[in-house]
Amino acid sequence: MRALTLVVALLLASPVLAESEAFITVSGEANVVTAPDMATLSLGAKERGKDPITAMNGTSAVLESVIARLRAQGVEERDIQTSSLRLNRLARWDRDKDVEVFEGFEASNILTIRVKDLSRLSAVLAAVLEDGANSLSNLSWGVQNPQVLEDEARRRAVKDAMAKAALYADAAGVDLGPVISIRDTADPMVQTSMHRDAPMLEAMAADVPVAAGEIEATARVTMVFEIAR
Known part of the structure; x- marks a missing residue:
C-alpha cells in the first residue's frame, strides 16, 4: 500500500510525466x-603505330597542338588536366591459320577540360578538331x-x-x-x-x-x- 501511495504522489507532483x-x-x-x-568534357587523340613509340608519339604531337590551342582560346592552365593515358597492343585471331596476327599498337592521350566561357565552347571544339583531336566524350554542364x-x-x-x-x-x-x-x-x-x-x-x-x-x-x-x- 505504501508503494502505491508513493507512485500516485509522484505523478501528482510531476504532471509532465503524465502527458506525452x-x-x-x-x-x-x-x-x-x-x-x-561552365562545361566539362574529355577530348584528345588516339593513334596507331607499328611500335609503342610511334603510336605514343602520334598522340603526343596532337596533344601538344591541342593544349596550345586551348590556351590560345582562353582555357586556363588549371582547367586542363590529363585524365587518361593508355597504350594497347593490337592483335586479331586468324581462324583459318589458327594463329594470332599482330597489328601494332594503339595509344590514347585524353584531357579533361573546363570551359568557363560558354560563348567560346563551339569555337574551342572546332579548333581542337583542326589540330587533330579525334576523341570527344563526357560533355556535361555545371555552375x-x-x-x-x-x-x-x-x-x-x-x-x-x-x-x-x-x-x-x-x-x-x-x-x-x-x-x-x-x-x-x-x-x-x-x-x-x-x-x-x-x-x-x-x-x-x-x-x-x-x-x-x-x-x-x-x-x-x-x-x-x-x-x-
Missing part, C-alpha cells in the same frame, strides 16, 4: 533552376559557384516545410510551437544535364553546335515542430 509531448513532422522540397556557366544555387534551394525547402507545418497545425486546430530539428535529406543537390558521348570530332566541320539547357538544384529537408500547449 506532441510534435508535427513534415518534409519540404524546392527546386531552383539556372543556366549553366562555377554551386553554393549560391544550393543555398537558395535550401531556403525555399525550409519555407516549404514551415508552410506545410502551419497548414497542418491550423487544420488540426492546434498551435504550432518552435522547431525541434531540421535534417537535410537531399544528396546530391545539383543535377547537371545528362552525360552524352559526342561523335568523333573528325566527322565534324566548322563550329560544333552545342545546347547547354539548364542546371537544377534540389533541396529536401525534414523538420520537426513542437505542438504548443
